[in-house]
Amino acid sequence: MNVEQSTLPNGITILTAPMPYLHSVTVMYYVRVGSRYERATEAGISHFIEHMLFKGTRRYPTARSVSEAVENLGGDFNGGTGKETTDYSIKISSDHRERAFDVLTDLIRAPLFAPEEIEKERRVIQEELNMYKDSPSDWVHVLLDEILYPDTGLGREVVGTPASLRAITRGQMLDYLRAHYVPANLVVSVAGDVAHADVVRDLTARLGDLPVGEPPAWRPVVTPEQGPYLNITQRPTEQVSLLLAVPALRHDDPDHDTLALLNGMLGEGMSSRLFQTIREEQGLAYDIGSSTTSYYETGFMEIYIGCDPERVDAALYAVLAELRRLTQAPPSAAELQRLKDYTHGRFVIGLEDTYSVAGWLGSQMTLLGKTRTVEEILAGIDAVTPEGVQALAQRLFRTEALRLAAIGPLPPADHFIPMLKI
Amino acid sequence: MTAPTTPAPDLKPPFYYHRLPNGLEMLGQQMPSLGSAAFAMQVGAGSANEADEQLGLCQLLEDMLFQGTPTRNPRQITDAIELLGARRIGGTGYETARYGAQVVHTRLDQALDLWADLILHPTFPKKEFEQLRPPLIQAIKRRDDEPMRRVGELITRTFYQGSHMGRSALGTVETVSALTIDDLKAFYDAHYRADKAVFVIAGNFEWEHVVEKVTALFGDWATGAAPPYSDKPIPQATIAVEQTPGEQEHIYFGYPSVAFGDPDYYANILLIEAFGGGMTSRLFSEVREKRGLVYAVSAYPNPSRDTGAVFVYAGTQPEKAHETASVILSELAKLGADGLSQDELDRAKVQVKSEVVMGAETAVSRVNSLLRSWWYERRVIPISDVRASIDAVTTEQLLGLLKRFPPTQTLTLAAIGPTAQDDLTRDLFPPQG
Numbered sequence: 001m002n003v004e005q006s007t008l009p010n011g012i013t014i015l016t017a018p019m020p021y022l023h024s025v026t027v028m029y030y031v032r033v034g035s036r037y038e039r040a041t042e043a044g045i046s047h048f049i050e051h052m053l054f055k056g057t058r059r060y061p062t063a064r065s066v067s068e069a070v071e072n073l074g075g076d077f078n079g080g081t082g083k084e085t086t087d088y089s090i091k092i093s094s095d096h097r098e099r100a101f102d103v104l105t106d107l108i109r110a111p112l113f114a115p116e117e118i119e120k121e122r123r124v125i126q127e128e129l130n131m132y133k134d135s136p137s138d139w140v141h142v143l144l145d146e147i148l149y150p151d152t153g154l155g156r157e158v159v160g161t162p163a164s165l166r167a168i169t170r171g172q173m174l175d176y177l178r179a180h181y182v183p184a185n186l187v188v189s190v191a192g193d194v195a196h197a198d199v200v201r202d203l204t205a206r207l208g209d210l211p212v213g214e215p216p217a218w219r220p221v222v223t224p225e226q227g228p229y230l231n232i233t234q235r236p237t238e239q240v241s242l243l244l245a246v247p248a249l250r251h252d253d254p255d256h257d258t259l260a261l262l263n264g265m266l267g268e269g270m271s272s273r274l275f276q277t278i279r280e281e282q283g284l285a286y287d288i289g290s291s292t293t294s295y296y297e298t299g300f301m302e303i304y305i306g307c308d309p310e311r312v313d314a315a316l317y318a319v320l321a322e323l324r325r326l327t328q329a330p331p332s333a334a335e336l337q338r339l340k341d342y343t344h345g346r347f348v349i350g351l352e353d354t355y356s357v358a359g360w361l362g363s364q365m366t367l368l369g370k371t372r373t374v375e376e377i378l379a380g381i382d383a384v385t386p387e388g389v390q391a392l393a394q395r396l397f398r399t400e401a402l403r404l405a406a407i408g409p410l411p412p413a414d415h416f417i418p419m420l421k422i
Numbered sequence: 423m424t425a426p427t428t429p430a431p432d433l434k435p436p437f438y439y440h441r442l443p444n445g446l447e448m449l450g451q452q453m454p455s456l457g458s459a460a461f462a463m464q465v466g467a468g469s470a471n472e473a474d475e476q477l478g479l480c481q482l483l484e485d486m487l488f489q490g491t492p493t494r495n496p497r498q499i500t501d502a503i504e505l506l507g508a509r510r511i512g513g514t515g516y517e518t519a520r521y522g523a524q525v526v527h528t529r530l531d532q533a534l535d536l537w538a539d540l541i542l543h544p545t546f547p548k549k550e551f552e553q554l555r556p557p558l559i560q561a562i563k564r565r566d567d568e569p570m571r572r573v574g575e576l577i578t579r580t581f582y583q584g585s586h587m588g589r590s591a592l593g594t595v596e597t598v599s600a601l602t603i604d605d606l607k608a609f610y611d612a613h614y615r616a617d618k619a620v621f622v623i624a625g626n627f628e629w630e631h632v633v634e635k636v637t638a639l640f641g642d643w644a645t646g647a648a649p650p651y652s653d654k655p656i657p658q659a660t661i662a663v664e665q666t667p668g669e670q671e672h673i674y675f676g677y678p679s680v681a682f683g684d685p686d687y688y689a690n691i692l693l694i695e696a697f698g699g700g701m702t703s704r705l706f707s708e709v710r711e712k713r714g715l716v717y718a719v720s721a722y723p724n725p726s727r728d729t730g731a732v733f734v735y736a737g738t739q740p741e742k743a744h745e746t747a748s749v750i751l752s753e754l755a756k757l758g759a760d761g762l763s764q765d766e767l768d769r770a771k772v773q774v775k776s777e778v779v780m781g782a783e784t785a786v787s788r789v790n791s792l793l794r795s796w797w798y799e800r801r802v803i804p805i806s807d808v809r810a811s812i813d814a815v816t817t818e819q820l821l822g823l824l825k826r827f828p829p830t831q832t833l834t835l836a837a838i839g840p841t842a843q844d845d846l847t848r849d850l851f852p853p854q855g
Contacts, residue, residue, distance in 0.1 A: 021455030024780045054701075055711075063711045067701035072769050074776020077701060093776060120714030128717035130669035131737055135568050238563035271504040280496065283553045286560035306564055338505050345507010345526055349458050353784055 001351070001374060003361060004196035010212050011183035014203055015361045015371065016196035019354060025192030026354035027100040028089040029108060030366040032187075033180040035160075036083045036153035036218055036295070043153075044125070044160015045168050045176050047081040051125060052173065053088070054079065055117040058110035060103065063117070069103045078355075081158055084218070084295060085366050091355055094193035098202060105206040108181050113170050122165060129159045136407040137287070137306065140241040143231040143405035148245060148300055150228070152221045182213030189362030192354040220297045223247050229420065230413040231405045239286075240309050240408030244319060246401040248301040251294045251367050257380035258388045259292055259301075262396075264339050265331060265389065266290045266322065267303055271338070273322050274303065284315040296367075300403075301396060309409050316404075316419055324422050326393035330386035343381055347374070397422050437802050438629045442637055444645050445617030449796060450632060451624040451788050459530045459625035460511060460785035462522025463541055463640075464793050466618030467609070468515045469591040470651045476605055478562075478593020480514040482554055483606050487521065489550035491543040496550055499540065506533050511786060516587065516726065517650065518797060524786050527626040531635060538639035544610065551603045559599065562592050569672050569838045570737060572664075577674035577836040580662040581731055585655030615647035616640065622792045625785030654728040661851075662836045663843035671743035671839030671846070675734040675750060679827045682725045682798035686823040688774075688808075689815045693823065694723050694732055696762050696770040697753070704753055709736060715746045727798060732829070740840040744848065747835070751850055754829040761820040775809050 006014045034046050054077075060066040070077050075092035088107055090100040132138045142157045149155030160168075186207070190199050249259050267274040267290025278288045287306030293299055307315045351357050351374070364371045372380075402420040433439050436452040472479045489496045503510065508523035521541055525533045565571045575590060582588030592598075621640070623632055657678045680690045698705035698721025709719045719736040734754070738746040762770070781787050782805050795803045837846055 022783055024783060064702060064707060068769070071700050071702045071773050074772045074779075076777075076780070091780060093779065120711070123714035124710055124717050127670065127715075127738060130739060131570070131717055133669040134570065134672075134737075137564075137568070237567040239560060239567050269504055271500040276497070276500070279557060280553060283556040286557040286564065306560065308560060308563070338501060342504040342507050345529070346509065348526055349507070349509055349524055352456060352458065 006200050008208055010210055012207055013187045013365055014200055015189045016199045017191040017357045019192050022193050023093055024091055024354050025094040025097050025194050026091040026358040028087055028189045028358045028362045029104045030187040030362045031086045032185040032366055033086050034082045034084045035158045038153050042168055042172055043156045043164040046086055047158050048168055049173050049177055050079050050081045050086050051121050052113055053107040053111045056112040056114055057106040059106045073099055083154055097194055101202050101206055118170055136237055136241045140243050140405050140407050144243045144245055147228050147231045147403050149221050154221050179216050182215050183210050185215045187362055187365045189358045191357035223298055229403050230416055232410055232413045233407045235407050237408050239306055240312050242305040242406040243302050245300050245302040245403045246396050248292055248299040248396055249294055250297050250299050255392055258384045258392045261339055261384050262389050262392050263290055263292050278318050284311050284318055323397040327397050330390040336386050340381055440633050442641055444643055446619055446640055448621045449792050450629050453625050456625045456785055458524050458785055459527045459627045460524035460789045461623040462511045462520045462789050464518050464520050464620045465614050467613030468517045468519055470516050470586045477589055477597040479601055479609055481558055484514045484519055485554050486606055487540050487544045490545040490547045491539045502536050508533055534635055546603055546607055548603055559595055569668050573672040573674050573838040576662055577676050580660050580836050581657050581676040581834045582655040585653050587655050612648040615645055616643035617645040618647035620796055622789050624788035657832055659832050660834050664838045665842055668839050670737045671740045671841045673736050673747055674836040676731050676834040677829050678832055679730045679732045681728050681730045688811045689819045689823050690723055691774055692770040692815055693820055694721050695774050696766045697721050697757055708753055709749055715742050743841040743846050758824050758829040761817055761824055764817055767817055771812050775812050778808050
């Protein structure tokens with residue numbers, strides 16, 4: 001895959017990954033904005049704006065005309081808001097590429113924010129929040145964020161709170177949009193049956209005159225050394241949802257390839273240590289696995305456990321024992337090699353469709369300011385050593401770093417405090 | 423040996439067909455631009471074939487096939503899969519179960535060796551069987567903790583009551599607790615046979631080589647599979663409301679509709695796309711965009727062998743549950759009376775054709791489509807034929823379809839959430855005169 005990159009004079013970054021054997025193209029507009037840039041009183045404004053951009057623009061004045069502009073040509077729309085990025089994408093047959101640029105450009109340049117549409121969308125977003133609340137396995141992530149990054153944008157649910165959702169005004173949204181949707185914050189990533197020169201031409205015509213602005217900086221979050229370490233919500237569910245977490249790596253940490261393998265070894269896939277011991281050997285939990293999240297200045301690794309209420313203690317002890325084991329001895333060369341092969345295979349298979357490729361490139365550029373080639377990533381993975389994995393485990397898995405969030409019929413937090421030891 | 427009764431289909435590259443002497447059928451679609459190949463063996467037995475007291479058996483059986491062969495213990499199996507970097511294709515359905523993988527094309531032979539061993543030589547170790555049971559019971563309980571999933575179960579159970587289709591494929595805590603390893607072995611022996619199986623491959627491969635490889639691996643697979651289970655559920659108009667605490671009222675409607683292979687199959691897909699598919703659909707527009715009642719609302723077709731349904735889902739705040747249900751009902755009535763405008767039909771055609779084409783770009787999606795069309799219709803349907811069938815649908819055909827399957831005539835309602843049944847349904851269903 002030969003990825004090409006250009007920067008327009010106003011600062012917009014453009015990436016193209018030609019995949020000429022496919023019929024489709026995915027165009028993604030990434031914006032460096034998300035809930036971490038929000039004050040508590042405007043929590044959810046990044047996500048609210050993402051919803052509102054679909055509700056009407058100068059060229060496509062109603063929600064219906066926005067979606068028709070894409071769906072009438074068989075295109076598929078997506079939008080997403082995270083803590084650090086917001087993305088808008090269209091997957092469409094490659095002969096309609098220009099329509100994708102037209103619509104996405106109008107979304108970010110000329111949204112209407114019609115007052116009556118804002119009021120309706122407020123209720124829609126409230127329902128989105130209610131939907132997450134009804135799902136314990138989703139909501140437990142909100143509980144974890146609250147103790148990892150208390151009282152900060154990283155610690156709040158992206159959708160906002162009922163109070164902040166009621167309070168956000170049209171004026172606030174317009175100000176926020178103007179401040180953050182500036183060229184220096186924009187990355188356009190395109191993958192599919194398309195040539196880079198055509199993409200640059202199309203985007204210069206549509207975005208080349210967007211005035212340069214000064215994007216607001218993100219405020220660094222300090223992960224608290226002192227608690228709270230636990231966030232337990234009582235709910236009369238049949239099963240318990242738990243997240244055990246430790247602070248991990250920021251985006252630009254040089255140890256990311258090691259982290260990928262450490263996480264793979266611990267809790268990704270059915271060969272992982274957690275799956276094998278907790279589910280296969282001991283039958284303590286049905287859902288078990290781990291994943292990692294990174295931000296500009298911090299990050300965390302989480303272990304998800306879904307189990308019977310009476311098995312919570314045993315499952316938690318068993319997970320902690322696996323974390324401890326990783327700090328005590330390096331993995332065997334064979335185990336690490338198996339994981340490297342697995343990571344290679346999955347990585348290559350994962351990059352066969354335009355949406356995955358555009359997202360993979362766009363998110364790297366938005367968060368790191370650069371992209372690594374497939375070869376560089378695979379070489380980085382190959383260079384990881386067993387000792388490196390152990391050293392990283394020792395750096396991450398420390399008693400004072402442990403955090404626990406849980407939903408279910410559970411004992412009070414005091415019960416768990418003495419258990420949380422590496 | 424069961425003699426195959428149907429003639430081989432007349433296929434041209436990139437499609438291929440082959441039948442082994444033992445009845446095992448093979449289908450292939452080459453996609454030479456891809457770096458991977460995806461394959462799956464589909465056996466003709468799923469939750470439909472379970473006895474009432476054995477619900478959940480197929481779920482356990484699917485996992486059981488990965489628990490041991492004469493030459494591999496469970497750990498070696500998972501390690502071998504991950505060493506191949508294979509992405510598993512699997513799943514137990516109503517009539518079938520699938521076992522397969524997507525791998526980088528250079529690892530195809532090794533993957534076929536492994537999967538043949540898993541499918542043909544499971545050893546059913548007792549210790550591993552006992553370890554599989556608690557996770558399945560937990561999966562059942564976990565589903566019950568998520569009202570959005572539980573209501574999906576409730577509509578199926580209510581809509582297809584009295585038929586095997588109305589039973590829970592996961593089983594219940596009671597049935598799963600009662601299953602024995604001998605139940606699984608007996609089911610495997612009865613159903614896992616060459617003459618009810620289909621092997622499909624898509625992506626980057628050489629057909630001659632795959633035929634040779636599959637013949638060597640599966641050529642001795644025994645025949646004599648038990649006959650398929652068939653029943654045709656007769657849906658009744660029913661209301662099922664479970665009042666439970668929560669943030670949202672989760673509402674489902676269902677009405678009878680076309681089966682796989684029905685002449686109106688594509689007409690129905692277009693009808694429901696325009697009614698509740700994307701962001702331009704009637705439901706999205708009326709329920710979400712105009713009234714702000716929901717975040718999630720959609721309609722989708724649910725075809726099966728001899729019958730089918732259209733299901734509609736919406737999640738809303740309890741105070742708006744009645745209004746939401748009422749808007750959906752009046753949209754269903756409007757659809758039944760007038761069908762779609764030419765403009766709506768034309769837009770649905772573009773959307774569905776585009777989904778078909780873009781969805782066909784990955785090897786895994788092709789394996790799944792080939793298996794489905796072969797199993798239910800014994801056809802390989804090239805994308806060009808799908809497009810032509812979609813283009814041929816007219817607004818008159820839609821009216822005919824709506825006459826055959828009127829959306830409000832045999833309507834089932836299922837709901838889970840804080841709303842009492844009377845508050846939800848009060849004036850929704852006036853007594854029929």
